[in-house]
Amino acid sequence: MIRDAIPADISAITAIYNDVIANSNAIYREDPVEEAERLNWFNEKKRVGFPVVVAEIDGQVVGYGVYGSFRFGEGYNDTVEHSVHVGANHRGQGIGKKILEDLINRARIENRHNMVAAIDSTNETSISLHAAYGFVETARMPQIAKKHGKFLDLVLMQLTL
Numbered sequence: 001m002i003r004d005a006i007p008a009d010i011s012a013i014t015a016i017y018n019d020v021i022a023n024s025n026a027i028y029r030e031d032p033v034e035e036a037e038r039l040n041w042f043n044e045k046k047r048v049g050f051p052v053v054v055a056e057i058d059g060q061v062v063g064y065g066v067y068g069s070f071r072f073g074e075g076y077n078d079t080v081e082h083s084v085h086v087g088a089n090h091r092g093q094g095i096g097k098k099i100l101e102d103l104i105n106r107a108r109i110e111n112r113h114n115m116v117a118a119i120d121s122t123n124e125t126s127i128s129l130h131a132a133y134g135f136v137e138t139a140r141m142p143q144i145a146k147k148h149g150k151f152l153d154l155v156l157m158q159l160t161l
């Protein structure tokens with residue numbers, strides 16, 4: 001089941017987020033965050049009216065998705081940047097697809113014009129996932145970020161709705 005996130009989901013969302021920080025280059029951060037940080041993030045998304053959704057199986061939150069502003073300024077209002085993260089024990093079971101489909105549906109309903117995914121260039125799973133839904137690479141930014149002392153390349157994949 002994909003549903004809107006509620007504050008009670010923040011604990012599970014934080015655990016997934018911190019695991020992705022610790023064990024991948026999918027998020028360009030190095031230190032784990034507190035639940036309070038993710039609660040502020042969630043509250044800010046809700047205040048502005050952006051979706052935060054979770055995938056739930058048997059009452060357990062196993063993944064989440066979100067979108068928000070791509071860049072500051074009203075000229076970007078028709079473009080959203082999204083993220084999808086699935087818990088390590090639940091990957092490869094179609095959950096990422098379900099979350100991405102839900103976000104695309106919401107962006108269509110909101111009459112957004114573009115969705116952008118900012119993906120580390122080594123993240124073949126996410127690149128394949130997005131390509132399967134029609135996202136195409138529209139930018140590749142060499143050495144745009146650094147994690148654990150190593151520069152990383154970022155790929156922007158865009159779906160024009």
Ligand SMILES: CC(C)(COP(=O)(O)OP(=O)(O)OC[C@H]1O[C@@H](n2cnc3c(N)ncnc32)[C@H](O)[C@@H]1OP(=O)(O)O)[C@@H](O)C(=O)NCCC(=O)NCCS
Pocket residue numbers: 020024026083084085086087090091092093094095096097098117118119120123124125126128129132
């Ligand atoms: C990337 C991620 C969201 C995908 O979610 P998922 O639930 O594991 O993926 P799904 O089972 O829905 O698979 C979706 C598609 O991804 C691709 N995929 C899945 N696992 C893959 C793998 N091991 N290698 C390559 N492609 C893979 C395939 O295209 C697959 O579609 P298919 O099953 O029709 O072939 C998830 O693996 C994840 O959270 N990873 C860590 C954090 C992350 O990278 N987030 C994305 C940041 S941009």
